[in-house]
Amino acid sequence: MSDMIRRNMALFPIGIVMKLTELTARQIRYYEQNGLIQPARTEGKQRLFSFNDVDQLLEIKALIEKGLNIAGIKQVLLIQKPPVEKTVITEKSEAKRKEMSDKELRQLLKTQIMNPSRLNDTSLIRGELSRFFH
DNA sequence: TTTCTCACA
DNA sequence: TGTGAGAA
Numbered sequence: 001m002s003d004m005i006r007r008n009m010a011l012f013p014i015g016i017v018m019k020l021t022e023l024t025a026r027q028i029r030y031y032e033q034n035g036l037i038q039p040a041r042t043e044g045k046q047r048l049f050s051f052n053d054v055d056q057l058l059e060i061k062a063l064i065e066k067g068l069n070i071a072g073i074k075q076v077l078l079i080q081k082p083p084v085e086k087t088v089i090t091e092k093s094e095a096k097r098k099e100m101s102d103k104e105l106r107q108l109l110k111t112q113i114m115n116p117s118r119l120n121d122t123s124l125i126r127g128e129l130s131r132f133f134h
Numbered sequence: 135t136t137t138c139t140c141a142c143a
Numbered sequence: 144t145g146t147g148a149g150a151a
Contacts, residue, residue: 014136025136026146034144046136070144 011040011048021057028057034070036060036077 014025021028031037032047037056039047049057056077063073 024146027144029137030145064144 008050008052011050012054014047017049017054017057020054021061023057023061031057031060036070036073
């Protein structure tokens, strides 16, 4: 659990994040503008990025390179962010399967993503996801 | 050094 | 989607 704390605590100025992500400061701010990341701020000015922010930046970068737009990335981020609630997508969902709408689909994709070791095989899933949001 | 805004592709 | 300039 203290691992989580560290992830959200490590704070980098934009300059460091630039090198870490190989993005320009401009792009990083640009992504923030579009709600892709929520870096903390010092009293007034500088952005302070946590390790998670950097990690997310890398994901955003990868996603954009896959040809997704901001809106699409927002969707992907949205389903990766929230901790998995106990959603039963098995036999019980058979009943609701009539309405396999966006929400249902995202739920399904979410569990698909959270199941495998998170930072490992996600790129494959993203490849699939990009079809939805491209 | 970093930030913001405006404007332009 | 991304950049450049100017000002603070």
